[in-house]
Amino acid sequence: MDTETIEKRKQFWTERLRENDYRLTAARCVVIEVLAASECAITPTEIYDLARQEYEKLGLVTVYRTLEKLEDLELVMRVHRPDNCHAFIAGFEGHQHLLLCRRCGRVAYFSGDNIDNLIQRVEKESGYKVHDHWLQLFGLCEECAKE
Amino acid sequence: MDTETIEKRKQFWTERLRENDYRLTAARCVVIEVLAASECAITPTEIYDLARQEYEKLGLVTVYRTLEKLEDLELVMRVHRPDNCHAFIAGFEGHQHLLLCRRCGRVAYFSGDNIDNLIQRVEKESGYKVHDHWLQLFGLCEECAKE
DNA sequence: GTGATTGCAAAGCGTTTGCACCGTA
DNA sequence: TACGGTGCAAACGCTTTGCAATCAC
Numbered sequence: 001m002d003t004e005t006i007e008k009r010k011q012f013w014t015e016r017l018r019e020n021d022y023r024l025t026a027a028r029c030v031v032i033e034v035l036a037a038s039e040c041a042i043t044p045t046e047i048y049d050l051a052r053q054e055y056e057k058l059g060l061v062t063v064y065r066t067l068e069k070l071e072d073l074e075l076v077m078r079v080h081r082p083d084n085c086h087a088f089i090a091g092f093e094g095h096q097h098l099l100l101c102r103r104c105g106r107v108a109y110f111s112g113d114n115i116d117n118l119i120q121r122v123e124k125e126s127g128y129k130v131h132d133h134w135l136q137l138f139g140l141c142e143e144c145a146k147e
Numbered sequence: 148m149d150t151e152t153i154e155k156r157k158q159f160w161t162e163r164l165r166e167n168d169y170r171l172t173a174a175r176c177v178v179i180e181v182l183a184a185s186e187c188a189i190t191p192t193e194i195y196d197l198a199r200q201e202y203e204k205l206g207l208v209t210v211y212r213t214l215e216k217l218e219d220l221e222l223v224m225r226v227h228r229p230d231n232c233h234a235f236i237a238g239f240e241g242h243q244h245l246l247l248c249r250r251c252g253r254v255a256y257f258s259g260d261n262i263d264n265l266i267q268r269v270e271k272e273s274g275y276k277v278h279d280h281w282l283q284l285f286g287l288c289e290e291c292a293k294e
Numbered sequence: 295g296t297g298a299t300t301g302c303a304a305a306g307c308g309t310t311t312g313c314a315c316c317g318t319a
Numbered sequence: 320t321a322c323g324g325t326g327c328a329a330a331c332g333c334t335t336t337g338c339a340a341t342c343a344c
Binding site: 169170208 | 298299300301302
């Protein structure tokens with residue numbers, strides 16, 4: 001990812017935190033830095049290990065607490081995969097459908113589905129009232145497919 | 148769920164186990180019994196508690212090991228939800244799309260989506276090679292929507 | 295009889311909580 | 320200065336592992 005995009009992401013997150021009366025601490029900044037630079041689903045422990053290269057004092061607990069706050073603000077979202085539901089990704093774009101590389105965890109987004117019709121049909125047939133949906137694709141990204 | 152359906156499910160599971168050279172033990176039978184009677188996503192601990200009413204000697208570890216085997220045989224599948232990925236459901240029907248009640252965990256299946264076109268488009272645009280997909284709807288079942 | 299399966303205890307892992315200290319606003 | 324935020328240690332809940340006893344075939 002290019003430096004400009006990373007910088008934009010960091011700024012965006014920083015502003016959202018400030019707006020919501022969260023303090024900008026060294027710990028939070030370094031967690032945000034790691035998240036901003038990541039194109040992949042990343043676990044709290046991975047964030048911890050990477051972030052400590054910049055800020056050795058960081059505690060794993062703080063990573064969890066920062067993720068919790070970012071999740072509340074819908075700035076990150078938890079990623080569910082068949083074998084692992086412990087990772088997070090940057091969630092700037094509102095509701096998006098995910099395309100996940102099952103090898104390296106790289107994340108792409110896509111849209112343009114048209115499942116509203118389907119949802120209406122299923123509601124009618126099942127009697128359920130549908131509030132939310134997940135549409136996720138799993139596979140190999142261009143890099144990983146080469147190997 | 149009617150008794151006949153439950154009985155059919157149990158028979159189906161029992162045969163699959165036998166075919167695959169798994170022994171039919173008391174522990175396995177009682178776990179299967181609980182699963183067969185459940186219309187909802189159910190956790191290992193819930194299975195354990197229910198099954199022990201029939202077979203007090205049962206250990207939680209055996210529930211886990213039985214689920215592992217049933218999962219290998221694709222007879223149960225793990226259910227992923229935003230807040231909880233610890234539950235399982237009966238998975239007779241091959242690849243199915245899920246409709247989950249977020250209140251009581253009741254599960255319905257639906258099909259008739261047509262996402263092959265979407266997948267082809269996303270593959271072309273992203274460079275990913277897609278192998279699998281999840282399409283899940285979350286909401287309230289008829290019962291829970293009433294309240 | 296033999297080897298798969300069981301249950302127990304203990305370890306493992308990811309996550310949360312309690313608490314005294316620290317640092318941002 | 321005040322109080323939100325931090326890091327440590329310890330607890331927690333779910334899951335897996337090691338092992339001797341058991342039981343289906």
